[in-house]
Amino acid sequence: MLVRRRRTALILATAATTAALAGVGVITAVSAHAAVGCSVSYSVASQWQGGFGANVTITNLGDPLGGWTLRWSYSAGQQVTQAWNATVSQSGSQVTATNVGYNGNVGTNGTASFGFNGTWNSSNPAPSSFSVNNVTCTGGTAPTTPGPNPTTPRPTTPGPTTPPPTGPTVPPQTGLVGWATQNGGTTGGGSAASTTVTSASALTTAVGSSSAAVIRVSGTISCSGMLRVRSNKTILGVGSNATISGCGLNINGDRNVIIRNINFHGWDDDAINVQESATNIWIDHNSFTDGYDGAVDVKRASDFVTISWNRVYGHDKSMLLGHSDDNASQDNGHLRVSYHHNWFDGSGQRHPRVRFGNPVHVYNNYYNNVSGYGVASTENAGVLVEGNYFENTDDPYHLGEGDSGPGSLVARNNHFVNSGSGQTGGSVAGIPYSYQLDTASNVKSIVTSGAGTGRIGL
Structure with a gap:
C-alpha cells in the first residue's frame, strides 16, 4: 500500500493542481493523421520558506513520442534552480523542460517523469496550462490535421510492442525530501x-x-x-x-x-x-x-x-x-x-x-x-x-x-x-x-x- 504524508497546505495545492489539470492533454506535431494527447501531473513534493521541490509526470495518451519539450509559465515569480531527469531552462516566467537521452521515447500509455527544485516568494501556485512541442495541451486524442476524407474512420493506431513496466503507480520521489x-x-x-x-x-x-x-x-x-x-x-x-x-x-x-x-x-x-x-x-x-x-x-x-x-x-x-x-x-x-x-x-x-x-x-x-x-x-x-x-x-x-x-x-x-x-x-x-x-x-x-x-x- 502506498502511504503518503503531506502538509495540509501541500494537499490543498496538489488538489488544486489536479483540478486545474483535469482534462489537460499534450499534443505533439507528428504525422498528419496521428492520434495525440496526454495528461500532465504537477505536484509539489516538499515546500519550505523560499523554496520547493516538485515532480512532473507526462502520460502519453496518443501515438508514441520520439522526444518531448514541455513548457509552462509561472504566475508568481517562481524560479527553477536545478532539475533531474530533464534539461530545464527558464526565461522570465516561461519554463522549458526537454527530455534527456533515456526518457525521450514515450509509448502509448507510457509516462515520462522528472523533478526539480525552485524558489518562490509570496506564493507558489501551480501552473494553469502546459504545452508539448509548441502545441497547447487540450485533452483527448485527435489528429493534428483533418484527413483527406473526414468521413472515413481513422484506423486504430497500435500501442507499443512491449507492455508498460509494472511497479508503483506513483513515481518515487527523487527531489529533495526529508x-x-x-x-x-x-x-x-x-x-x-x-x-x-x-x-x-x-x-x-x-x-x-x-x-x-x-x-x-x-x-x-x-x-x-x-x-x-x-x-x-x-x-x-x-x-x-x-x-x-x-x-x-x-x-x-x-x-x-x-x-x-x-x-x-x-x-x-x-x-x-x-x-x-x-x-x-x-x-x-x-x-x-x-x-x-x-x-x-x-x-x-x-x-x-x-x-x-x-x-x-x-x-x-x-x-x-x-x-x-x-x-x-x-x-x-x-x-x-x-x-x-x-x-x-x-x-x-x-x-x-x-x-x-x-x-x-x-x-x-x-x-x-x-x-x-x-x-x-x-x-x-x-x-x-x-x-x-x-x-x-x-x-x-x-x-x-x-x-x-x-x-x-x-x-x-x-x-x-x-x-x-x-x-x-x-x-x-x-x-x-x-x-x-x-x-x-x-x-x-x-x-x-x-x-x-x-x-x-x-
Whole structure:
C-alpha cells in the first residue's frame, strides 16, 4: 500500500493542481493523421520558506513520442534552480523542460517523469496550462490535421510492442525530501553561475570560496586529504564518470551544501564529513567504494541533513551519525538526518550507526548482502526504520553497538528476504516533514534502477 504524508497546505495545492489539470492533454506535431494527447501531473513534493521541490509526470495518451519539450509559465515569480531527469531552462516566467537521452521515447500509455527544485516568494501556485512541442495541451486524442476524407474512420493506431513496466503507480520521489527541507531549506549554490573543474587545485579553490557557486566536476580528479567546502555550494558530477579519487569533502561548520552525482573512490579519511554544527546538507545520487573510513559521516551537532539515492559497495564503514559516546552535551537535540533510497550493496556496517539523534529517519533503502549489520540505534537515539528492503542481511537492525548503550528503534512496513527479523524497542519522536513512502516490496527494483551516479541527467 502506498502511504503518503503531506502538509495540509501541500494537499490543498496538489488538489488544486489536479483540478486545474483535469482534462489537460499534450499534443505533439507528428504525422498528419496521428492520434495525440496526454495528461500532465504537477505536484509539489516538499515546500519550505523560499523554496520547493516538485515532480512532473507526462502520460502519453496518443501515438508514441520520439522526444518531448514541455513548457509552462509561472504566475508568481517562481524560479527553477536545478532539475533531474530533464534539461530545464527558464526565461522570465516561461519554463522549458526537454527530455534527456533515456526518457525521450514515450509509448502509448507510457509516462515520462522528472523533478526539480525552485524558489518562490509570496506564493507558489501551480501552473494553469502546459504545452508539448509548441502545441497547447487540450485533452483527448485527435489528429493534428483533418484527413483527406473526414468521413472515413481513422484506423486504430497500435500501442507499443512491449507492455508498460509494472511497479508503483506513483513515481518515487527523487527531489529533495526529508530533514534538509527544514530550517529554511537547502538550495546550495542556487542560481549562481556554474564553473567546471577538472583538477584538484581548481576543485579546492572552487569549494573553498566564500561566494555561492555551482561547481561541476568533470572527469577524474585525484587528490589527498580533506577539501574544505564552504557554505552555499552545489557540487555536481558531469555525466556518469565524474570521480573524486583519493580525498574527501569536509563540511565544517558551514551550511546549505548540495553534493550530487559523484563517484568517490579510495578516499584516505572520509569521503564526505559533515561536522561542527553544519546544517542543511543534501548528499544525493553519489557512489562510494573502496575508501578508508566513513563514506558519509555526520557528527558534532550537525543537523538538517538528507542522504538519498546513494550506492555504497565494496566498502566497510558506510554512514556514521554521531562520533562519540562522550559528546551528548553537544549532540543532543541535533543530528537529525533522513536516509532514503540508498543502496547498501555488500557493504559492512553503519547503515547508519546512530548516536543521540532523534528522530532519525531511515526509509525505503535497499540492503543487499550486508555482512555486518544494517542499522544500530545507540546512546538514547531515536530511529524510525520504515519501508526498507532487507535481502541476505542477517542483522538488519539492533539496539546498542560495541560499548555504546542502546537507543530506541521503531520498525514498520519493512520487507525481508533471507534476512533476520531485527531488534526494536522504545519510542521515536514524530517526523515533521511530508514524504512519500514506497511499498517495501517494490524498493529493491526502485532503488537499484535509480541509486548512484548517472541517474539524474546531469
